[in-house]
Each structure stands twice: as structure tokens, then as C-alpha cells.
Amino acid sequence: MSLNTNDKLVTTGALKKAWFIWETFPQTCYNYERMMGQVVAHMFVPIVKCLYGDSPEKRKELMKREIEFFNVHIEFGACILGMIIALEEEKAKGNDIPNDLIRNLKTSLMGPLAGVGDTIWQGVVIPILLALCIDMTHAGSGNFWGSIVYAVVIVAAAYTISYKNFMFGYRAGSNAVMDFLENGTINKILKGASVMGCMVMGGLIVNYVKVNCGIEIPSETSVYSMQKDFLDTVMPSILPLASTMGIFYLLKKRWTSIKIIGLIIVISIVLGGLGILTY
Numbered sequence: 005m006s007l008n009t010n011d012k013l014v015t016t017g018a019l020k021k022a023w024f025i026w027e028t029f030p031q032t033c034y035n036y037e038r039m040m041g042q043v044v045a046h047m048f049v050p051i052v053k054c055l056y057g058d059s060p061e062k063r064k065e066l067m068k069r070e071i072e073f074f075n076v077h078i079e080f081g082a083c084i085l086g087m088i089i090a091l092e093e094e095k096a097k098g099n100d101i102p103n104d105l106i107r108n109l110k111t112s113l114m115g116p117l118a119g120v121g122d123t124i125w126q127g128v129v130i131p132i133l134l135a136l137c138i139d140m141t142h143a144g145s146g147n148f149w150g151s152i153v154y155a156v157v158i159v160a161a162a163y164t165i166s167y168k169n170f171m172f173g174y175r176a177g178s179n180a181v182m183d184f185l186e187n188g189t190i191n192k193i194l195k196g197a198s199v200m201g202c203m204v205m206g207g208l209i210v211n212y213v214k215v216n217c218g219i220e221i222p223s224e225t226s227v228y229s230m231q232k233d234f235l236d237t238v239m240p241s242i243l244p245l246a247s248t249m250g251i252f253y254l255l256k257k258r259w260t261s262i263k264i265i266g267l268i269i270v271i272s273i274v275l276g277g278l279g280i281l282t283y
Contacts, residue, residue, distance in 0.1 A: 013093050018050040023170040025049070026085055027163055030078045044085065051089055055096035066092060069103055071176050077121025077167040088150035111235025127205075133157060175190040206245075213244035218282035230236055231282075 025047045033042035048070050056062040070092075076084060090104060095101035133154060138276040140150035195263055219230040228234075254264050 011097065013096055014051055014089060018054050018173075019089070019174065021169055022047045024080070024083075026082060026170065027078065027166040038071065038073050040076045044074050044088075045071035047085060048089075048092075051092065055092060062096075069106060072107065074110055075118065076115060077118045077125065078134045079125065079162050080121030080169060081114060082166045082170040083173030084110060084117060086170045086175075087113075088173075090174050130158070131162065131205060131208060133213070137176045138212070193260045196208065209244050209248050210241045212246055214283055215243040215247050216282045217243060218279045220283040 015219075024217050026043065029046065030040055033046070034040065035042070045067050048066065052063045052066050056066065070088070089111060091101050091106050092111070092188055137150035140145050140153060142150075169256040217231040221228040221230070251264055251268075254267075272281070
């Protein structure tokens with residue numbers, strides 16, 4: 005359904021304020037009953053004044069509708085909120101917009117866009133930026149610029165992506181996002197992001213996970229190193245990879261982080277004391 009954006013009721017100021025509330029306070033009221041539902045209602049505070057400024061009953065009805073369960077990736081799911089505002093605006097102008105349409109649109113889109121956002125943001129953007137900034141902190145003694153650059157860039161990127169998606173959803177309406185999800189573009193993006201994310205994580209494992217075998221077998225003429233002469237020859241960095249995959253397996257088995265850290269400490273003390281593992 006295409007939306008008619010003529011004779012807008014929502015002012016530009018109210019729209020920008022609604023976006024700022026969504027991006028800045030998305031998890032301040034996070035709970036298991038409504039997840040992000042309360043911040044969606046909070047976001048509608050400046051909007052509802054534009055739509056139903058003289059009708060308290062309709063304002064209450066809108067807030068009850070928008071405070072329902074909602075959960076999505078903050079930046080990539082912002083377009084859903086833009087679309088919902090556009091639908092509520094059309095409804096306030098007297099167009100036939102059923103309440104179920106608004107609810108179903110939020111429910112149907114929040115899952116796919118959460119998947120897209122988590123894959124690209126947490127699987128690609130954050131690891132790449134972290135790798136660059138960690139290297140920056142290692143370049144010289146006491147270099148703190150890496151942490152500052154990371155904080156500035158990640159916040160700026162989050163606000164920029166969120167704003168663009170929010171306004172895109174408001175202006176384009178539901179058709180644009182539905183077409184994006186249905187024409188195969190989402191699968192291409194997810195596949196590319198997954199491949200790139202695996203490459204980035206592989207690079208991070210090699211550079212920052214240090215596990216070496218300390219077993220050495222002496223002979224009359226030389227010393228055979230299990231690490232240098234065997235493991236590095238067969239597959240370099242196989243122990244860091246194996247350690248990482250082992251921790252991932254335990255996480256899949258729902259081990260808590262405290263248990264995993266405790267296990268790492270015990271294994272390190274025992275195998276390190278025996279000389280089987282070295283740093």
C-alpha cells in the first residue's frame with residue numbers, strides 16, 4: 005500500500021524528535037513483557053500531539069496500540085517506526101487503516117530486519133571497527149586514540165544509519181520495505197555479510213587468540229617442536245581456532261560465561277603447569 009504524504013499532519017520537528025527518542029532511549033525501559041514497546045510509545049509522544057492534539061481518547065487509543073510487544077535491531081529496524089508513523093498519520097486523516105494492519109506490519113517486519121541488522125552490524129561493522137581500533141591502540145605505548153575513535157565512529161554510524169532508515173520508512177511507506185524483503189535483495193545482503201563476517205572473525209582469531217603447544221621432543225641432533233615443526237606446518241593457528249570453536253560450542257550448549265571463564269582458567273593452569281600449552 006502506497007501512502008499519500010500530502011497534507012502532512014506530522015511536523016518535521018516532531019518527526020526528528022521521535023527519531024531521536026527511538027535511537028537514544030531504545031532500551032531504557034527494556035523488559036520481557038513488551039521488550040521495546042514502551043520506547044515506541046515514548047517515541048509517539050511528539051507525534052500524537054500532531055495527530056490528535058484535541059482528542060484525548062484517540063491519543064489513549066494510539067498509545068495502547070503502540071505500546072504492545074516490539075523488538076528489532078535499533079538502527080536497521082528504524083524504518084519500521086517511520087512506516088508506522090506514516091500509517092498512523094493516514095489513519096488520523098480519516099483513511100481506512102485498520103488497527104490490525106499496523107500491528108501485523110510491525111510483527112512481520114521486526115524479525116527479518118532484526119536478522120539483517122544483527123548480521124551486518126554485529127557480524128561485520130563492529131568486528132572490523134574493533135580490529136582497526138585495537139591495532140591503533142597497540143601502535144605505541146599508552147595510545148588511547150583507538151578507544152576514542154571507536155566510540156565516536158560507532159555512535160556517529162549508529163545515529164546516521166538510524167536516521168536514514170527512519171526517514172526512509174516514513175517517506176517510502178510499506179511497499180518499499182516489503183519489496184526489499186521479497187525480491188531477494190535481503191538474501192544477497194545476508195549471504196555477503198555472513199561471508200565477510202566469517203573472514204573478519206577468522207582474522208581476529210589469528211591476531212588476538214594466543215594458544216601454543218609447548219611440547220618439545222629432544223633428539224641427539226635437534227629438538228622437535230610440536231608447535232613449529234608440526235602444527236604450524238599442517239595448519240597455522242589451528243590451536244587458537246580450535247579453542248575459539250570449543251568456546252562457541254559451550255555457548256551453544258548454554259554454558260554461562262562464568263563457567264567458561266572458570267574452565268579456561270583451570271585448563272590454563274593445569275596444561276600450562278605441565279608445559280603442554282605455552283603463550
